[in-house]
Amino acid sequence: MKHLGQLLLMTCEEPQVSPSLLAAIRLGYVGGIVLNPAVLPSAESLQDIIWLLHDTAKLGNQPSPVILLDTTDSVSSLWPLPSLRSMAVAGLTDDVHRLLNTMALIWRQMGITGILSPTLGVGDKTPSPWTDKRTKYLQLWVRELRQAGLQPFIRIVPTPSAPDVSDALIATIDSGLGAAILDGHEPVNASLWRDSLNFRGLLVQDFRFTHFDVNLIPASIANGLDMIILPSDADMDESYRALLVEMNRHHLSKRKIYSALTRIRMLKEPKPLFSWSLEVSQRPINEWAQNIWNHALVHTGPVYSPKVGTQELGLIEFGKPSPLKSLLQRHLAFYHCLDIDPDVRDLFQIHLQSQKNSVQLVIHLNDAWHHLNQSLLFPLCQPRPLGVAMHHPADLFLLPRDATGLTNFDTQLGAFGAVASAIIGKISIHGQWPNPQEVTQL
Structure with missing residues (x-):
């Protein structure tokens, strides 16, 4: 099936993209990449990688790759970005709005598809003022990214398994959540997300931080997942073949594959890429971020x-x-x-x-x-x-x-x-x- 590799996202933990990963993108074995900005020396190097990925996909007549920037741990080497908890405690909505809006425009201008961050804990369903504050700024995060044309990818911990989910998760979905990142070692109830929560974004299973076996890939897609994040040491050819073999054996429904590809295609809203520039001054970004940290x-x-x-x-x-x-x-x-x-x-x-x-x-x-x-x-x-x-x-x-x-x-x-x-x-x-x-x- 054409574009089957669009269901797979590869992780890059190096300052340069490996030739094998570029070959996999050109051949259509993977549909995108998760970049860690902490290993990159500058914003310009990130821009070079993004251009290279788009050019490589175009060279192989493949769809534009999904390019995710993982800001979960830190992007301090490139841009200052306070944690969600700092934002919630500081309560400086104007500074947070300016910072997120500016960062989202920069990321969109660079050709990034989505931002992976922050983590939403949904284990505690007890309402509290502290939870309300975090939810407020999580919703602001989601809305600012969506308004700039970016897709918010948020890790959900733990994976919800019952209809009685937290209000924070429901509020985040209603704000326009683009994709939910779910841990690879926990079972996913796709019908809960689609039917009970009316979630129309991507369900993505992340195998970066757990035991990985290529046989888990077709099993996850069969269970209703849309995309799989592979660890950086995964064999891309073997991962793609695992999907292809199970589909040819009719163990993997083509209907589910088509549904996933449709949602992925909707995620890649075609927008022209702009040349990276430093027109947005770094100084106000730093000032807004430092003000948030001071007030937190x-x-x-x-x-x-x-x-x-x-x-x-x-x-x-x-x-x-x-x-x-x-x-x-x-x-x-x-x-x-x-x-x-x-x-x-x-x-x-x-x-x-x-x-x-x-x-x-x-x-x-x-x-x-x-x-x-x-x-x-x-x-x-x-x-x-x-x-x-x-x-x-x-x-x-x-x-x-x-x-x-x-x-x-x-x-x-x-x-x-x-x-x-x-x-x-x-x-x-x-x-x-x-x-x-x-x-x-x-």
Whole structure:
């Protein structure tokens, strides 16, 4: 069947597209690509890749490829983009609107089909003001992309399996969700999406972060999925053949394939590509983003009041150094980077060092993959330290109640810059985080 490969999306985690991937696009074995902007040195290099992909598809008389930009983790190397949680906490709707609108126009101008981000958690169906805030900005994200001619691809976690789904998901669908990204290790109830939720976008199964077997591809399409995201190490020829063989054996309904191809074709609304230019100034984008990060700053525990004048700090980090080290370098009396499971004797030595130097101790709970053991923090919590948590903000609640914690729910450089500025007293903290369910603006 012609265009069967349009059901497959390949992942590119390299700064250049491999010859094998270009060959697969030219031959029609894959219909698009997921690009990771974090590995690209510049916006111009991204533009070059996009042009190359379009030219390659045209050379093979193939449809225009679906080009997704995965902004889930970070695009800070190219553009500043605060997380959805930062946007929701800051509450600066005008700045968020300007930032998203400008970024969407830039991405559309570059020839990108859709944006993969952010993640929507639908496991908790209990309504709360915190959930309402996130839903509001998620809807704004979707609408801004659609208005610019881009398709919003949003990861849904966990995969809904019952008609009783969260209001946040329903609101996002009603806003114009282009595609739902569903985890590869969870079964998908396609009839729930099509019949109960009246979802007309793409259902995409993502096998990048789970065990992958090519036999899962035809099974997913037969189950009602429209597209499959392949991991970067997948064999594209073998993946395409798995689809072709199952279709020829009549194990895969041609009707379902045609339905998926129709939805994919509707996704690729033909629009002329524009030459990339830097007419949109980077300065206002950076200013809007930094303003959001600054206003997203919240504290747990007592209000933090930095000492007037030059303040010396002691910084403790877990796992690996973060941007905080360089941002606070001029104010550091000492610095220690500890293992995630440090020796208690080292902790007491640091405690004695902070008392001897009479400095404010800053504890950055920065391990991205583990939650710290609360008992490990005890030796460092006398006198009262200042905690920072960016990867796992809820870790701040491991600190004693009389300790102050800071976060703005993001991990980009600008987010760290806001926290560092607050620590040394350059900017004020705009909100309080009394419990994990709610953030209160001051």
